[in-house]
Amino acid sequence: MKRLVLVLVLACGVVGAPFSCADTHVYVRGAHGWAPAQARVDGAAVAVHLDPALVGGQAEVLISEAPLDVDDTAAPFVAALSLNGHEFRAPVPADLGFFPWPHTIAVMLHDSGSHVTQDSVQVTLVGERTGPAVVPCPVTSFSQGAWVRATLDTRDLRADRYTLRISAADLLGNRLDTAIRLDSLGIVIPATTLKVSDSSGRLSKPLPEIGTQFYHGESAGDFVSYSLPVERAGQYGISVHFTRCYSYGTYMVSLDGEREPHPLDGYDPDLRVGAGSLNLGRRYLSAGEHCLRFELFGKNPAAQSRFLGLTEVVLRPEPGVAPHVLRRP
Numbered sequence: 001m002k003r004l005v006l007v008l009v010l011a012c013g014v015v016g017a018p019f020s021c022a023d024t025h026v027y028v029r030g031a032h033g034w035a036p037a038q039a040r041v042d043g044a045a046v047a048v049h050l051d052p053a054l055v056g057g058q059a060e061v062l063i064s065e066a067p068l069d070v071d072d073t074a075a076p077f078v079a080a081l082s083l084n085g086h087e088f089r090a091p092v093p094a095d096l097g098f099f100p101w102p103h104t105i106a107v108m109l110h111d112s113g114s115h116v117t118q119d120s121v122q123v124t125l126v127g128e129r130t131g132p133a134v135v136p137c138p139v140t141s142f143s144q145g146a147w148v149r150a151t152l153d154t155r156d157l158r159a160d161r162y163t164l165r166i167s168a169a170d171l172l173g174n175r176l177d178t179a180i181r182l183d184s185l186g187i188v189i190p191a192t193t194l195k196v197s198d199s200s201g202r203l204s205k206p207l208p209e210i211g212t213q214f215y216h217g218e219s220a221g222d223f224v225s226y227s228l229p230v231e232r233a234g235q236y237g238i239s240v241h242f243t244r245c246y247s248y249g250t251y252m253v254s255l256d257g258e259r260e261p262h263p264l265d266g267y268d269p270d271l272r273v274g275a276g277s278l279n280l281g282r283r284y285l286s287a288g289e290h291c292l293r294f295e296l297f298g299k300n301p302a303a304q305s306r307f308l309g310l311t312e313v314v315l316r317p318e319p320g321v322a323p324h325v326l327r328r329p
């Protein structure tokens with residue numbers, strides 16, 4: 001499907017069509033929308049008669065190689081969205097919920113009145129943490145332009161809360177602009193909100209300026225336990241994220257008394273907020289408070305002290321979990 005839209009300030013004119021077609025259709029937009037124009041087509045030259053009273057001295061002319069439904073005032077819409085092969089049909093929800101590893105997103109756009117113009121289609125992902133994501137977005141057209149499919153390869157995206165922004169227009173300029181949310185991150189519990197439930201007596205305090213819960217461990221055996229709130233029971237993948245620093249030590253981590261075999265090592269020559277993570281695996285968590293305990297184990301030989309800095313605990317539910325599970329009311 002080809003078209004040309006011109007804005008003329010002439011009462012009449014001769015324009016060159018971008019294509020030579022035996023079946024050329026010319027339309028003009030006036031105060032009441034698009035209407036067929038009086039035109040004479042001679043090869044690639046199109047002479048258009050414009051009525052100044054109709055167009056107010058300025059005309060928008062559309063030249064198309066196929067007839068158009070000038071009564072079409074409806075914008076294209078998202079007829080289907082496929083995420084990792086899981087298909088959502090129209091009306092596609094504005095929030096798709098949790099999908100931990102999105103590798104392919106395909107968007108099917110449809111316009112019932114005229115045609116979606118392929119070059120008008122833009123699909124981008126914007127992450128809360130990562131910002132706009134540059135994602136290859138090949139667009140293919142189907143069924144004489146009524147359908148357009150855009151496919152995004154999202155295998156290398158980091159976990160985040162994304163907004164999928166979709167815009168498109170039909171031949172008559174009716175525009176679609178919509179946003180669909182997608183969460184590949186999960187439930188994030190900021191460590192600065194954690195409450196101490198037990199400890200060997202050392203200081204624990206939030207450092208909001210670096211989003212870190214600081215623990216002043218000093219000697220082996222020092223421990224601090226935090227109350228970990230779980231709103232809804234379920235099977236979760238659990239990870240603890242922490243800050244690395246030259247003064248941070250190593251800690252054994254346990255959840256509800258079940259100890260991880262490998263210690264968390266917070267040492268780094270520089271201060272790197274949230275740079276470390278420890279995967280606690282998958283387990284069933286009941287609704288309510290759970291006990292997340294850190295026991296001082298030692299330190300890297302280069303570390304100056306044995307402190308601890310936590311940034312967040314992330315709970316990743318089963319794929320396809322509904323948005324209300326992820327968002328706190």
Ligand SMILES: [Ca+2]
Pocket residue numbers: 072073074075076111112113114115170174
């Ligand atoms: Ca339309």
